[in-house]
Amino acid sequence: MGKAGKALKQVLSANGISQSRLASTLGVERPIVFRWFHEQTDPTAETVAKIVEILRELDPGAASEFIHLYLGDESPSSPSAASVISAQSLPESNQLNISALSRLFSDTTNSYKYLFFLSLLDILNRRQFEVLSPISFQELIVEMIANAWYPHTFFKLSFGKQDKIAQKLDSLALNIEEPILQFKDSDKKLLRKAIASQDLKDAVSHLRRYVPFRLIVPFLETELEGISRGKGNQVDLAIPAIADRYFEDKKPLYRFDATIHKDCHSIIVHPDWAAYLERYYVIVRGWLAWEWMRYMQSRNPSTPAIANKLFVPTKRNSLGKQTDYWKVVLRSQELRCIYSQQLLNIEKLSLDHYLPWSFVAHDQLWNLLPTVPEVNSSKSNNLPNSTYFRKFVELQHIGLTITYKNLTKGQWTRQVEPYILDMRVNKQEDLLDLQKLFNAYDQLINPLVSLASNQGFSTDWIYTK
Structure with a gap:
C-alpha cells in the first residue's frame, strides 16, 4: 500500500501541482486524490496510466518523475528525477538506434519478449555490464x-492461454524455500538455482527457436527487407548471419555465437549497447516495467494491484496500525476466531487477509481480521469457505462499532476511509x-472471490486441527 501515493505526493509537492488541480483534470473528486496523496488507498493500474497522461499535460517532467518513483530504482545511485524521461521515450544516442529499442515490444502477443529483455537486463546488471563472455540461451x-x-x-496472473513460459512453470516441481516466499531472495539466486535443477530441454528448445532472433x-x-515473414518465416533463419555481418555498422543489441540458426547457443551484447544500458539502467528498466505492466494489465483486466505483482516484492508492509485497531476492539470485548472458534489472546494476535494478500496485494483494514497464528498459517493463501463469510462481516x-465508540471522530474517520472508498457506501454511518x-461486503467480496478462483487460488478452505 502507498507506492503510488508516495510517488504522487513527492511529485505534486515538488512540482507545485495541487491535489485539486489533478482531481479536476483527472475527472475525479478531490477526496480520492487526497486518499492517494496520504497513502490511504492506491489507484488501480488503469488509473495510474491516466495519472501519467494527465501529468504529461500539466508538466512532462512531473510525469517522468512519477514514473521513475513508481516503477524505477529508488537507490541513492539513481539519476536525479530531472534526468528521468517519459515511459514512452528513451535517452537519445548518436551511436545507437534508440528508435529500434523503443519498438522492441511492438505488436507483441505473448510474454516472451518482455521476459527476455527483462532477463537480459538482470543478467547484465549482475555481471556489472561486462560483455566479454557470451550469455547462453540456457x-x-x-x-x-x-x-x-x-x-x-505466486500471484497467479495470466500470461495468455498459449504462453509456453507459464505452461513450463506449471510443469516444474520446484523446491521453493522459505526465503523465496518471504521475499528475501531479491536477486532470485535461490529461485534460479531451483529452476536450473529442473529438466528445461523442451523450454530451451522452444524459446531459443524464435525469441532471441525476433527481438532484434x-x-x-x-537488411531484412525481402525476406519472407509469412508462412515459412525465413527471418529467424537469416538473423544470425545478418546480425553478425552488420554488428559494427548497424549495431544491433546483440549478435549470436554462430551465423547458422541451429548452431546458435548464446548471445553477445554489443559493447556500445552495454555502455548505454549501464548508464541509463534505471530509465530503461522503468520503461520496460511500464510496458510490461501495460501488457499484463491487458491480460488480467480485472485483477487488482497489477503493478505490485510483476517483480520480486521487496518486503511486506508492517501490520502494526491494523493490529492496534483490533487490540482496541479486544480490550472492549472478547472475540473468537471465526475459523477455529478459539478465544483470541490480545498478546498472541495474528491478522489474516480474508482474501489472500497474494491476490489483493494490499493490507486494507476491511480485508483483515484477527485470528490465532496457527490458524493463519494453516489458511495460507487459500480462499475461505463461504460459510465463514457472514461471521467475517x-x-x-x-x-467498526466498538472503534466508533472508543476512537475520536477524526481517528475513526481515517480508519474507515478505505471501507467507504472500496465498498462505495453512501455515508460513514452505513x-x-x-x-x-x-450488502456492501457481498457486492465487493463475491466478485473478487470468483476472480481469484478463476486465477487458480484454492477455494473452500476450512480449518481443521
Whole structure:
C-alpha cells in the first residue's frame, strides 16, 4: 500500500501541482486524490496510466518523475528525477538506434519478449555490464522463468492461454524455500538455482527457436527487407548471419555465437549497447516495467494491484496500525476466531487477509481480521469457505462499532476511509448498520472471490486441527 501515493505526493509537492488541480483534470473528486496523496488507498493500474497522461499535460517532467518513483530504482545511485524521461521515450544516442529499442515490444502477443529483455537486463546488471563472455540461451531462459515465477505462480496472473513460459512453470516441481516466499531472495539466486535443477530441454528448445532472433528485428529492418515473414518465416533463419555481418555498422543489441540458426547457443551484447544500458539502467528498466505492466494489465483486466505483482516484492508492509485497531476492539470485548472458534489472546494476535494478500496485494483494514497464528498459517493463501463469510462481516461490524465508540471522530474517520472508498457506501454511518455492511461486503467480496478462483487460488478452505 502507498507506492503510488508516495510517488504522487513527492511529485505534486515538488512540482507545485495541487491535489485539486489533478482531481479536476483527472475527472475525479478531490477526496480520492487526497486518499492517494496520504497513502490511504492506491489507484488501480488503469488509473495510474491516466495519472501519467494527465501529468504529461500539466508538466512532462512531473510525469517522468512519477514514473521513475513508481516503477524505477529508488537507490541513492539513481539519476536525479530531472534526468528521468517519459515511459514512452528513451535517452537519445548518436551511436545507437534508440528508435529500434523503443519498438522492441511492438505488436507483441505473448510474454516472451518482455521476459527476455527483462532477463537480459538482470543478467547484465549482475555481471556489472561486462560483455566479454557470451550469455547462453540456457542462462537467459532460467532467468526468464525466474522472472515469471512471482507474477504467474505466486500471484497467479495470466500470461495468455498459449504462453509456453507459464505452461513450463506449471510443469516444474520446484523446491521453493522459505526465503523465496518471504521475499528475501531479491536477486532470485535461490529461485534460479531451483529452476536450473529442473529438466528445461523442451523450454530451451522452444524459446531459443524464435525469441532471441525476433527481438532484434527492429535493429535490422532494412537488411531484412525481402525476406519472407509469412508462412515459412525465413527471418529467424537469416538473423544470425545478418546480425553478425552488420554488428559494427548497424549495431544491433546483440549478435549470436554462430551465423547458422541451429548452431546458435548464446548471445553477445554489443559493447556500445552495454555502455548505454549501464548508464541509463534505471530509465530503461522503468520503461520496460511500464510496458510490461501495460501488457499484463491487458491480460488480467480485472485483477487488482497489477503493478505490485510483476517483480520480486521487496518486503511486506508492517501490520502494526491494523493490529492496534483490533487490540482496541479486544480490550472492549472478547472475540473468537471465526475459523477455529478459539478465544483470541490480545498478546498472541495474528491478522489474516480474508482474501489472500497474494491476490489483493494490499493490507486494507476491511480485508483483515484477527485470528490465532496457527490458524493463519494453516489458511495460507487459500480462499475461505463461504460459510465463514457472514461471521467475517459480523466480526468487521463489531470492530467498526466498538472503534466508533472508543476512537475520536477524526481517528475513526481515517480508519474507515478505505471501507467507504472500496465498498462505495453512501455515508460513514452505513458501516454501523449490519445489513447495509453485509450488502456492501457481498457486492465487493463475491466478485473478487470468483476472480481469484478463476486465477487458480484454492477455494473452500476450512480449518481443521
